[in-house]
Structure formats: C-alpha cells, structure tokens
Amino acid sequence: MRTLRRALRRLTSWMTTARDEQRLQAEIAEHLALLIEEKMRAGLSPEDARRQALLQFGGVEPMKERYRDQRGLPSMETLTRSTRHALRRLRMAPSFTFTTLLILAIGIGANSAIFSVVNGVVLKPLPFPHPDELIAVNHAAPGVNLANAGTAPFLHFTYHDQARSFQEIGLFRWSETAVTQLAEPETALSLNVSAQVLPILGVPPLLGRWFSESDDAPGAPLTAVLTYAWWQARLGGDPSAIGRQITVDGVPREIIGVLPASFRFQDRDAAFLLPLRLDRSKTVLGDVDFEGLARLKSGVSMEQASADLARLIPIALHSYPAVAGFTVKAFEEVRFAPRLELLKQNLIGDLSKTLWVLMGTIGIVQLIACANVANLLLVRAEGRQHELALRAALGAGWHELACDLGMESLALGLMGGVLGLGVAAAAIRALVAIAPANLPRLHEIAIDPAVLLFNFAAGIASGVLFGMIPIFKYAGPRIAIALRGEGRSTTDSRQRQRARGALVIVQVGLAVILLVGSGLMIRTFQALRNVDPGFDPKGALTMRISIPVAQVRDPAAVLRAEQGILDKIRAIPDVSTAGITTVIPTDEGGGRYQVYVRDKVYDKVPPLRRWKFISPGLLGAMGNRLVAGRDFTWTDIDDSRAVAMVSESLARELWGDARQAIGKQITPNQKDPWREVIGVVGDERTDGMQATAPPMAYYPLFMTSFNAAPVFVARTVSYVIRSKRTGSEGLLADVQRAVWSQNASLPVAKVRTLDEVYSKSMQRTSFTLVMLAIAGAMALLIGVVGIYGVISYAVSQRRREIGIRMALGASPRKLSGIFVVNGMILAAIGIACGLAGSAALTSVLGSSLFGVSPLDPLTFALVSLGLIVTALAASYIPALQAMKVDPLEALRSE
Amino acid sequence: MKDKTGVPQGTLALMVLKTLDVLGPLHGYAIARRIEQISGDLLTLNQGTLYPVLLKLEQDGSIASDWGTSDTNRRARFYRLTRAGRKQLGAETANWEQTTAMIGRFFAVQAEDLK
Secondary structure, rough: OOHHHHHHHHHHHOOHHHHHHHHHHHHHHHHHHHHHHHHHHOOHHHHHHHHHHHHHOHHHHHHHHHHHHOOOOOOHHHHHHHHHHHHHHHHHHHHHHHHHHHHHHHHHHHHHHHHHHHHHHHHOOOOOOOOOHHHEEEEEEEOOOOOOEEEEEEHHHHHHHEEEEEEEEEEEEEEEEEOOOOOOOOEEEEEOOOHHHHHOOOOOEEEEEEOOOOOOOOOOOOEEEEHHHHHHHHHHOHHHHHOOOEEEEEEEEEEEEEEEOOOOOOOOOOEEEEEOOOOOHOEEOOOEEEEEEEEEEOOOOOHHHHHHHHHHHHHHHHHOOOOOOHHHHHHHHHOOEEEEEEEEHHHHHHHHHHHHHHHHHHHHHOOOOOOOOHHHHHHHHHHHHHHHHHHOOOOOOHHHHHHHHHHHHHHHHHHHHHHOOOOHOOOOOOOHHHOOOOOOHHHOOOOOOHHHHHHHHHHHEEEEEEEEHHHHHOOHHHHHHHHOOOOOOOOHHHHHHHHHHHHHHHHHHHHHHHHHHHHHHHHHHHHHHHOOOOOOOOOOOEEEOOOOOOOOOOOOHHHHHHHHHHHHOOOOOOEEEEEEEOOOOOOOOOOOEEEEOOOOOOOOOOOOOEEEEEOOOOHHHOOOOOOOOOOOHHHHOOOOOEEEEEOOOOOOHHOOOOHHHOEEEEOOOOOOOOOOEEEHHHHOOOOOOOOOOOEEEEOOEEEEOOOOOOEEEEEEEEEEEEEEOOOOOOHHHHHHHHHHHHHOOOOEEEEEEHHHHHHHHHHHHHHHHHHHHHHHHHHHHHHHHHHHHHHHHHHHHHHHHHHHHHHHOOOOHHHHHHHHHHHHHHHHHHHHHHHHHHHHHHHHHHHHHHOOOOOHHHHHHHHHHHHHHHHHHHHHHHHHHHHHOOHHHHHHHO | OOOOOOOOOOOOHHHHHHHHHHHOOEEEEHHHHHHHOOOOOOOOOOOOHHHHHHHHHHHOOEEEEEEHHHHHHOOEEEEEHHHHHHHHHHHHHHHHHHHHHHHHHHHHHHHHHHO
C-alpha cells in the first residue's frame, strides 16, 4: 500500500517538476537567511555569517541532486531524456533514419491496408442491431447432391407457424425487373421479401413505412419500398415520392417507404424491395428457389435451432401437395436438411480464409523488414559500443543503456507507424480498385479506429521487436568487456557476425516462403488460363433483355420479339453470328432440374442438372463445340419438335459415350412428352475454371408441353454477339438501336464482353496472385538489401585484415571470394530453411490452388535458383570493394 | 554507506519525526536547529541533508507541509506530523529501543559470561 502511494506521489511530482524546483529553491533561501541572521546575531560580519551559514548548510548542489533523486520517478526521467537523445541521434543520421523509416512505412502501411480489408470484410459486424442473432436459413439436399438448395415457401410457412427457436423468420429472393415510365427503360434489381424480413433486420424506414402483413397478402394492392440510393438517383430524393407510383415489369406500384442510406443487404445494390405476396392456399412442395432469414431467440444456439427445423421438415412435407408431376415421396428422397449459418458467414463465405492467408503473408513481410532494421541497428550499436562501454564503466545502469537503445527503436517504430498510415491510405485505394468486384462488403473497407489501433500497435510491436536484438547484444551485463578490446581497430567478433548472419538467414527464409507462395499462385493462374472453357471468350459481346408478362402476354409473341431482335442484330455490319441463351458460363444465374431418361426405372428422384434454353446458332456464337449430332434449327422451334441437347459429360454419364446419346429420349418432368436428344455439346466450365464442367441439358428457347405447362418461353435472355468490333462503342450503339427498334420500352442490361465475364471468374485468383506477388517482391527486395548490407559491412569492418593479407601477397580475387562464399553460405542456409517452411505452410493455400501441387517441384526449384542468383549478386558487389582495398591505406588509417 | 555528518542511516528521519512530535509544526531551519540542540552539539549536521529526508517523509505520508509565516514574519514552509507519521514513530521507537537494548547487551557481555 505504502509503495503504491509512494510511486503515485513520485509520478505526480514528476509531472510538477518545475513547481517543486521553485519550492525547494524558496526553502533553501529561507533556511540560509535564517542561518545568516543567527550568525549575525552572534556578532559575525555579514560576509563571515554568510560563509559560515553556507558551510553549515553543506553543499547545495549535491543536496539538490539527492532531493531530485528522491522526488522523481527515476525511470520516467531517464525515459524522457533517452527519447530526446534518441531523436537527436536519429536526426544526425539522416540516411539511416530515412532508409529505416521507408522500410517500416511500407511494411506497416501494407499490413494496415490488408488489415483494413480483413477488418471491413470479416471482423466488422453487419450494420443491423444484434447482428449475431441474424441467421440465413437454407437447406442442404444430399438426395440430389446439392450443398445448398435454398429454401421454399412450404418450408417457410411450416417454420413460421411451428418453429420455437426464432423470434421471427422471413423469406426473400432477388429478381431483375424492368422499370418503365421513367426517362429511360431500365433493369433494376429487386429484393422480394415476405413481410417479416425488414422487422427481422431491424432497420427503421427513413420515410413512410414497412410492408405490413396485408401488403404481403395475395391480391393486396401492389406496393414498393425504395432504397435510398435509387430514390436519390431516380426521384431526386423527393420526400413527396411516398404515395406516388412506379411501373415495375409493366405494372404500377405505390411507393410506401424509403430505406435509410445505411441499408445494405447481402451486399447487392437493390433498387427497391417488393412484397412476395405468397399464397398459402396455392403452396406446393417445390419452388425451392428462395432464401430464408431469421432472428434467433436469445440463448438459442444454432444446433438447437437446426434440430428444431429438422423436426419440422417431415411435417412440412406432409402439409402440402407435391408440385405437378412429382410425389411427396420424391421430395422425401431429396433429404432436405437445415443449413443454418450466421448472416455474415453466409455473406463472406470462404473468403475469410483467403484474407487471413494474405494477412499472414504481409505479416511475414513485416518480420523480414524488422529483421533488416534490426541489422541496421546492430551496425549502429556497433559504432556506439565504445561509448556504451564507457558509460557503463562510469556507472550507468544496464537498464539505462537499454532504455537509451530501446527508445531509438521505439521512436522509429512509432514514426514508421505514422508514415505507414499514409501508405495504408494509398494502398487501400489501390486495393479497392483491383479487388474482385464480387468481394463482399468492399465499401466497408476504410481506415477506422480499429485500423488505427492496429497500425500503431504494429509500429510499436515492430519497434520492440527489432529493438530487443541490439539491446541484448550491447546493453548486456558484460558490456564493460568491450572497453578492454580496443574497440575500433579489432576485427569484428565472431559472435556479432553470427547475430547478423542469423538475421539474414531469417530474412532469406521468409522471402523464400513468400516467393514460393506467389510462384504457386502464378502456376495456378497459368493452369486456369490453360483450361479449355468450352467456349471462346474472345471477340463476343453479351447483353441481356427481359420481356415481362405485363408487357407481352403471349409466349409466341415473346419469341417473335426475341427473334426479331436477333435478326436485327445479325444484320448489323461486322456481326458474324449471334444467338440467344439463358445462361452465360461463369456468370451467375441458371437453374437446375431433373433429367429423366426414357425406359429407365426410377426408384428415387434423379439428381438435379443444370439446364439452359438456347436459340439456334447460339453454339456457334458462343464458340461451343458440337461433339455429335446437330444444333437446333428454327424449324425445330416453329414445328414444336420435341428435341433437346445434352453436354458431353451428361451424355457420358447417362449412356457411356457422346455418340450413344443421339436419338435417346429425355425429359425434365415425367408428365411431359419425351424429347429426342439431337446433339451433344462440348463441356463448358459453367461454374468457373476451377470447377469441373457440370452436366447440362440444353432445351430450345420456346417449347410446347414443357415442364407441365402447355407453352414455355424464356423471357429473360442474353444475346451473344460475335463481331470483330466487339468492345467498341459503335457496336454497342448499333445493338441498342436494334433492340429499341423492336420494342422501345425494353431495357438493355449487363452489356459486357464475354472476355470480361471470363476474366472476372478468375478475379479472386488474380487478386490473391497480385497480393502475394507484391508481398513476395517486397520480401525479395528487403532480403537482398539485407545480404548486401551484411556483406558490405563485413568488408568495411575487415579492411585492416584485408590490407594485411594483401600486403602478405593474397590475391584480391581470392579475398573477395571469401566474402562471396560467406554471403552464399548465409543464403543457402536461408533457402534451405525457407524451403522446409514452405513445404509446411503452402498447404494453407490449398483451396486457392488449381492444377498445381502445394509442393510443386518446379516452383520450389525456380525460387531457389532465383534467390541463389540474387544472393550471388548481392554479395558479389560488396565483395568487389574488398578487391579495391589499398593495403597501404588500410594499414595507415588505423 | 555512512552519512558525512556521522548520522547513522535512517536515524535522521526518526529524529525529525520525534522533533515534530514533541514540538509541533516547525519549518526546516527550526527542525535542524532543534536536532542540533537536542543532540547537545555532539552531532554536526549538514543542514541541507535535511531536505531530501523531509521530502521522503512527506512522500511516505508521515508528515505534511504548508506554507506559513515564521516568528520573524517570514514566509516559510511548516512541516507537521500526520496520523500515519505518529503511528510510524511509535513503531520505529519500539523497534529502535529493541535494537539498542540488544546491542547494549552484546557490548555488556564479558568473555566469562559465555563460558
């Protein structure tokens, strides 16, 4: 207790130094005046009295010194003094300070930048109240081999009525809509929700109100809630928009509310929210293309909720009739199982792992930078060793010397942190620019308090890290030994050399790990580029249109409109070929359905397959291969011939060989007539280059008696246009004119070249690649500087020895060889350690790699070779200096 | 380590406490004067050494100080004993007496007494 109080007082008195000095001064003056008076009363002359008084009082200055010792917190004072000295010393060595700060600023800045990404994407909670209660409710369907099959109204209604784990549960799905009656027709993204979704998210409306239960009822008047951005952009942020109407898919809807600017759901730019208006009485088993959202009751775990829903699934299956053409049993065999995850997890998916790998990578770069700075500091401390020993001999405590050395490092670390923040701000901009467009929560990446804290913690931690090494080397208890040696003239002690060598080995080793990592990513990228996508991404443009029911009711008229646009596009000069499809490979979209084969007996539902609806000539426009048979023709469509095509992998799976497929009969729904397989299409990498091509069924754009409906037409379609003018503004304008000359209120959406779509599918790989390559390059550069520094310092330290050897007749070549060998030994040990480390660590890249083993011998060999060559250069250049040493001068300079 | 003046380590603080206990609040000069008088001029004190001791005692909370006016109408800093200081004085006095008694017995011992 008393020690505590004393420490506290010392601390406060340290802060009131000036006042205390004054007080002491006054007391001394007072004391002396009284003493002098006393002496004068005893009859002494004023001078004598004064002399006597001073004698009796004793030495004023030593007393003050002791008084101050007693007063202050000595370590605190040492600290401020050390800081002042450290800053002064740094000012006096501008080139050292500049180099060090540059290394640190880049290192810390890069770390803060990546951390800001990790923070924004992974760590920050979602912008809803109690976000840890929000969960995405979906289902796995192992019976049809689907990891995530979403959810369906029949499940939602059952859960809503009977589940015990949720405060509330809702249903939603995204759709693209056409908005007309504004300045230009436009395709807008709509989030279609049940009435519970907004209350679950807990977002209050900025204007107006949420959907009520009655808005969500079937047959209720049509309503819409706008997002802030769309309200601003299209209606100028006019508050009187509430109550006005917008035309969505040809139908007017009343605007009843506007969401706040902060609202963002599943990271997509919705234009507005529309009520789902599901009809319970028409609910059937099926319609599994929704997503679920729920808010957990507090205290309920995910496992409990999952068990709760698992119990309800059989009840749901027996509460509603199966969709036409299926039995309840068929749905039981799908084996729905609840798939619950936090809404945030649902959003960021497997990205967090990639980001943590990047964070680790950049952390390694910082370690290398620290090792390098530690080396520079060692060299500096070396120069001060005589001074330090002298101070130790004169009574400076070792902690005082340590404080002195440590302050320099800490000051460097902190200043590096400040500069690093600037680097981070610039790096974040660059990062956001090159980041994959599908990186979720991109807009949340910013320098916020967490990033600031991280930045300065990184600065201080680095300062402590590289500050420790010279402290242990030079401020240790055996410091005085240095005095015995003559300091300057002796050759560097073996032990010191070893410390610097060890740091270089660490640097090289870590650099190897990073370079191997980026090498593997380069190989992955190459492998992806070499994968045959099954289509030709070069020289084709795609764009999308959608014809809503409200605009054109008759399916045959829809087909005529689509065909009319196609004809007009084909007539554009330089367009070689064009086609219509519902799925662009590697892009989102595309449904799945069963494929039944005639004469095969099914005791359970066959697995879901991808399907797409295409026009004749699409295969040519996409650059697909026709493996067997023939393409659809317009006659097939006009005559309503029951035809279909399959992908090569589906043909092989069902009949063993592509040619066997021709003439076989399939259908998606056993109620339909059988369709004859007339062609087999080469496999397309629809899910991206990493994933194997999914088996796919191809149907014509327009069919009669398809999937239990009398007439089918694809209303949302993409045009694929092959032209040598792809990417030019002129072609784009021509295409737009072609569409609008057919129907002036059709919005043209998603205009991109096929190559853009294709590159985007590899964006995450290229992002990881660029990041790793930058980290690897930085590591290599710093590592090389490290080797160079150590060798050139060794040469400068051993000038005298070199001089003597030369004087005794050693050849300069042989002498420089010593240094090169020295550097190469360090590099070799570093490379060996690095390769071992890589072998252990590259498995974390696992899922990011494609077509290359984590232990790829070529990458390992090339990285080793590359490092050996650079290390050779880095040690050869300073070694040349050794050859230039003039023996006479070297000996005389001592 | 021994004090130049021959005051054994730690005893000066005890003398200051006792002086303040007996005479009440005093300024530095008066404390020094009393200590010299009481010790019968056997002890020549470098009066300056008093101040670090006073500061230490103040930091420990044994004494407190305030500016005041001396008999001669001068501004001076007066030190007084606190409750904690009085308690400490009691403890130290007992301790000191015990030590001196023990040392006294050691010096009184004759070689024969131990046979």
